Amino acid sequence: MGLSKTEAFKASDTRVARYAKALAHPARVAILRLLAGKRSCMCGDIVDELPLAQSTVSQHLKELKAAGLIQGDITGTSVCYCIDPKEWAIAQRTFTGLMESFPGSNPGCCAPMKKVKQ
């Protein structure tokens, strides 16, 4: 079906998935790194840095914006995109919250016998 049954899961899991989806493409990660590093970036500069067409980059920016991670302000004919610090902090906590829920080691788990093939 292709339709994620998002409603049927816990809100906390859905939130992780939402942020993760925003990071699930190298182009979007690259964009975020550009914005995080330069702390300000014109849309045109981003397009120049990536091996993608302008329309494609615009779409990725749209997704990052939908996820709340970035915001864009119009300055004349160009647009300045930058990271939304508040949302970024939430995303950071969201990821560390998941990652730290694992104690760090798995003592008695999965006695190392035969690995499943798959």
Next chain:
Amino acid sequence: MGLSKTEAFKASDTRVARYAKALAHPARVAILRLLAGKRSCMCGDIVDELPLAQSTVSQHLKELKAAGLIQGDITGTSVCYCIDPKEWAIAQRTFTGLMESFPGSNPGCCAPMKKVKQ
């Protein structure tokens, strides 16, 4: 086209995207939380906990395994899945590495004038 031009991006960005993709579905996040919490989990238990068919869960497990985040060991007729501590630590560093690349605030960026519509 639908084919991610993965080759054209930096390896570090692709790595983030790979882990993020594994977390980009609530069901997979839920699975990881189950494994992280119980520190050992039979496949059957996971299926019982999720509102998805067995074959669908199996597919999600396959993706998590492909991402390296979990491993599965056969015990008789059932399979014990658990988190791969080593890979999990790498993923953790990968995410925090990205998230911390942002200083935390955006002083002079994007003078708050008109927000872009989109």
Next chain:
DNA sequence: AACAATCATCGTAATATTGCGATCAATAAG
């Protein structure tokens, strides 16, 4: 050997994503 249980895989359908060119809207420049 026959049967049940567990889980992977296959086939299929519905939907989402990725990417591009073309076009549109808005502002700036002449």
Next chain:
DNA sequence: CTTATTGATCGCAATATTACGATGATTGTT
């Protein structure tokens, strides 16, 4: 007013994802 420039949006094509039922393979049980 006309023309660039910038960036969003539309429409399309190719591919990926999500989900399920059916089927297979493996192991345990009778």
